[in-house]
Amino acid sequence: MRTVFFNGQFIPEGEAKVSIFDRGYLFADAVYEVVSVLDRKLIDFAGHMGRLARSLAEMSMPPTYHDEQWLELLRALIDRNNLNEGLIYLQISRGNPGDRSFYWPSAETAPTILAFTQNMALLDNPAASAGLSVVTLPDLRWGRADIKTTQLLYASMMKMEAKAAGADDAWLERDGLITEGTSQNAHIVNSEGVLLSHQLDRNILHGITRAAMLSLAGGMNIRYEQRAFTVAEAETAREAFVTSASTFVMPVTSINGKAIGGGKPGPVAGELRRAYIDWAMDNAV
Template sequence: MSRIVYVNGQYLPEAEATVSIFDRGFLMADGVYEVTSVLGGKLIDFAGHSVRLARSLNELDMAAPCSDEELLEIHRELVARNEITDGMIYLQVTRGNPGDRDFAYPDPAVTKPTLVMFTQSKPGMADSPVTKTGIKVISIEDIRWGRRDIKTVQLLYPSMGKMMAKKAGADDAWMVEDGAVTEGTSNNAYIVKNGRIITRQLSTDILHGITRAAVLRFAKEAQMMVEERPFTIEEAQAADEAFFTSASAFVMPVVEIDGASIGAGKPGPVAMRLREIYLEESRKTAI
């Protein structure tokens, strides 16, 4: 079955979907995105993603392409048309096609934003076997721009980081700035020491993860201790556990950093319990 995607009001077979070469997302990386997970045919934390999308658009003075209600309807329609049970929906909004290349923003009254969305089927994504073994990460310098709290499509350096990790025989990279970990290439980073969950506080230095917010809320409800502050790679290597969170991986244990085993070198109880709680609670509120 050909995948059906959404482009500016139309549901199309993916082979027929096109965007102008003058679109600012293509020319300037002038766009933002969101990825919403689907479990059991339902959307996980859609409201959180909608709120963050609105914030990203507002920070870039970009017009919303449609209402939250319309976005929800498109998400549901794509899930239905593509028969998605488990997977993800990728959404991207750009400042649109002004008809030519120019550094200045086009008039929003004339140039409407571009909205594209597509599904990715990932059967059994909540039962990934990698969870049982954990992943290995390396550390790299964080040289991204200063507004990482805006979820833009400027993903070249994170892509480079993924490839650096692959070349080093690892699975991912955690980025370091001024001696402290900021975040992973596509996830928020955590360590656990003496039962305390430690993760960097929100600022313009990191993405305000939707899964991060949910996991920390669930951790506090479960009477787990949470400390929001920067931590170093050395602290991480000496931690009892490490893990990361993201919309597609949920809670993923990290068992090695820069070649040093974390704790017992296997997924720890705090990370595994948080994953269990997150999946259970998120399924309850999925829409």
């Protein structure tokens, strides 16, 4: 049985209980982060802590632990669960005010804080050599996709719709433009060899892996532009790939049934995946 961190204590997962009046349960009034773990070390910890602080601020939620405290408790979770490779989820809700109300509770209401581990093979993922298939589906999410909240119902619905269509996942589109994947940032290498990645705005999550990937691309003299691209551009791209904490850099070889790059992972995605993993291991804490 896993040990989880819950409201200041390390306890068995079966002992962690959340009130029926917790705003995370009633309103999805909560933010979260996902940090990958390789060789028992945390990947891009500073980046994830920065985004957590931003999400809390955008939701007018007070900060909880400072970065050094988070680092200490996440390392303790790794040790207590003997996690060599996988993910750590941490989640903060606005807490339990004792009743249901649309209005936010007073500042005295304590947040509910949870962190837990999940074993997962991140390096040896078959999709890295085979590629993913995606379909494009409407982006009907609320207008603040840049805040990493726990209200993920629409993403879950679109993953299930993609699965029913025989695809691995979905890319979301709004007014003919790709915003992002259901739980990943989306990228293509266009017909001119330029890497395109949606600009940072309220329509996409500001991906931590995306930021590291683009920094590496710049150092590798890979031309890139941060702009939205059309579904048609995606379907005719030389390459396509996604980035996230759980996939790193993962090639996409089919979009709406159309083969991308001859149906095989392309060289840019492969180079960036290798570069990202090397960078991640060198900078893990």
